[in-house]
Amino acid sequence: MSNVGIVDLFQNTDLEFIGETATNLEKSGHRAYNHALVSVLSELTFMQQSEPVQTAPFWQAKSLQQMTMTEWESLCDGCGKCCLNKLIDEDTEELVFTNVACNLLNTKTCQCSDYGNRFKKEPDCLQITHDKIAEFNWLPSTCAYRLLAEGQGLPEWHPLITGSRSAMHQAGQSVRGKVVHEAQAGDWADHIITWAS
Known part of the structure; x- marks a missing residue:
């Protein structure tokens, strides 16, 4: 059997086991088999080293404090x-969300219309x-900052996972089409919601 065939045969075998087998064959005088196994071991080691290393995405590999500003901003x-404006329930002191959005929020894109200012x-x-x-x-x-701070992962619809914000909107996870601006809202207590918390 050629070395290529032996490599295929041992491809899913533990490299340490192959190394031990080669040593045992050497001790018992089976030099030819030992030589073949050493060649296979070298080949398999090379194959493993040349496989692309899968690196974890930055939000899994770094703490929030270790992230660059670009990485930090991309979590949003x-x-x-x-x-959205929030209220404190007088009875329970619980934080509650309203569907009353900041006047700067573009309600179609869900982006700040004047982020710099x-x-x-x-x-x-x-x-x-x-x-x-x-x-x-x-x-x-559902906020990535909060999820990561709590030791959780990003939701499957997050733009860093899907590559766009479309999946987030389709999953109903944005405020698109669900909010009013402060200027039109009237009494915020009439706008308390549960879907955003």
Whole structure:
């Protein structure tokens, strides 16, 4: 049998086992078999080393604090839920979401219409940063920042997994078509929702 055939035969065999077998054959005087197994071992080791190494995506390989600004920003799925106004229930002190969106939110794209100047135009806008991880419980339960801070993975519809925001919108995970702006809302208590929390 050629070395190629032997390699195929031993392809799923533990390399340590092959190495031990080669050593035992050498000790018992079967040099020809030993030589063949050593060749196979070398070939298999080379094949394993030349296979592309599967590296984990950055959100699995790094902590939130280790991420670059680009990686950090890309965690945002663009759902728009964090741009919804929230209220504190007077009886339970529970944080509740409303479907009243910040006036800067583009309700079709679910993106901020003036992201660079949002803090000037909307003083209540909060910046999500590494040093505020302990405060992430106000974010929606589907938010990547909150999920990763809690040791969970990204949802299957997240743009980093699917490559676009379309799957998020199709899964009903964005605010598209579900919100009103502050200017048109009236009493926010009339707009309490459960789908965004």
